[in-house]
Amino acid sequence: MSTPESSPPHRMPVPGKKESGSQKQLPQRQTSQKKILVNQRNSLRSTGPKTERGKGHVACNARKHGLLAREVVITHGDGAENPEEFAELLRELRKDLQPVGITAEQLVETIADCRWRLARVQRYETGQIRKG
Numbered sequence: 001m002s003t004p005e006s007s008p009p010h011r012m013p014v015p016g017k018k019e020s021g022s023q024k025q026l027p028q029r030q031t032s033q034k035k036i037l038v039n040q041r042n043s044l045r046s047t048g049p050k051t052e053r054g055k056g057h058v059a060c061n062a063r064k065h066g067l068l069a070r071e072v073v074i075t076h077g078d079g080a081e082n083p084e085e086f087a088e089l090l091r092e093l094r095k096d097l098q099p100v101g102i103t104a105e106q107l108v109e110t111i112a113d114c115r116w117r118l119a120r121v122q123r124y125e126t127g128q129i130r131k132g
């Protein structure tokens with residue numbers, strides 16, 4: 001039986017099980033030159049959208065619910081939000097919490113961000129429940 005000192009730090013020892021000397025690693029397969037050339041040729045045909053309308057459409061492909069949106073306030077699409085409402089939330093939090101220093105200010109901004117996104121989650125959940 002092994003001891004915690006002899007086990008790798010990322011694995012806990014299993015009582016009654018012998019530790020093997022090393023983990024077997026699968027051999028790495030090399031990509032053939034032929035396959036590389038075929039992939040390069042195919043990539044030349046993958047051009048994506050050409051029009052501004054098409055580019056705008058595909059820019060929202062991953063955005064279905066806005067829960068993982070990069071922007072705190074979503075200003076486009078069906079779920080567009082009012083940036084002034086977010087600014088008001090931030091003003092009220094600053095007034096209430098009166099942050100001193102950059103760390104406190106960042107915490108207030110994080111609180112505003114989290115509250116805004118949580119409200120979005122609740123709106124999304126309500127909409128999904130109403131859809132049935």
